[in-house]
Amino acid sequence: MKVPPESYYALVIESDPFVRGVLREVLEGKVHVRFEERLDVEIAGRCWSAAIPPVGVALVELPDTTPSTLRMLVRLRAGNPRLPLVLTVRYDGGYQLAEESLAGLSDGVVFRPFEAAALANTLCGLARERGATGWPES
Numbered sequence: 001m002k003v004p005p006e007s008y009y010a011l012v013i014e015s016d017p018f019v020r021g022v023l024r025e026v027l028e029g030k031v032h033v034r035f036e037e038r039l040d041v042e043i044a045g046r047c048w049s050a051a052i053p054p055v056g057v058a059l060v061e062l063p064d065t066t067p068s069t070l071r072m073l074v075r076l077r078a079g080n081p082r083l084p085l086v087l088t089v090r091y092d093g094g095y096q097l098a099e100e101s102l103a104g105l106s107d108g109v110v111f112r113p114f115e116a117a118a119l120a121n122t123l124c125g126l127a128r129e130r131g132a133t134g135w136p137e138s
Contacts, residue, residue, distance in 0.1 A: 010123055011048055011058040013039050014088075019116075023059075026120040031057075031127070038063075044072040048080050056127035057084045059119070062102070070105075077105050084126035086119075088112055 010031045014020050020035050027033050032053070036043055039060055048055035060076070062069065077085060086108040102109050107126060110119060 009034065009053050009055045010127070011036065011055045011060075013037070013043065013058070013060045015061055015063065022116045023120070026116045027123070030120060030124050039069070039072050039076065041072060041075075044076040045079060049083050055083065057086070057123045059086050059088065059123060060106075062087045062089045065102075073105055084123075086110060086123065086126070088114060088119075 010027065010033050012020070012023055012027075012033055013036045014023065015037050024033060024035070034055070039062075048058065058076075058080070060073070062073065073087075085106045087102055087106045088110045089102070090112050108122065110122075
């Protein structure tokens with residue numbers, strides 16, 4: 001199924017090529033996806049809702065909670081305050097303890113491994129909540 005041009009765009013930051021492939025497959029026909037392998041300073045500093053085409057939702061893999069990674073996440077959030085942001089993190093005690101503070105930087109925290117189809121539905125739902133077209137209102 002071909003996604004119409006006025007459809008939703010998602011930014012997916014994911015390092016694992018297998019996970020990217022699965023997400024590509026489950027999101028096909030629902031959203032256009034721009035994949036990046038890791039959150040870096042350039043990606044964190046970009047205003048994604050002003051990009052062409054604009055991004056309506058972001059899924060960000062959080063590989064660790066080092067100060068530099070958290071600074072990039074804060075920068076991404078600050079530059080895109082209305083962009084729905086979902087974090088994926090490993091299922092371990094450290095992240096479970098940090099879940100509350102990570103939730104403050106995002107619209108949701110998903111522990112890995114996750115079910116890709118359910119996550120795709122969540123992303124599409126978050127994008128649609130942002131207005132008639134699915135994007136944040138200007």
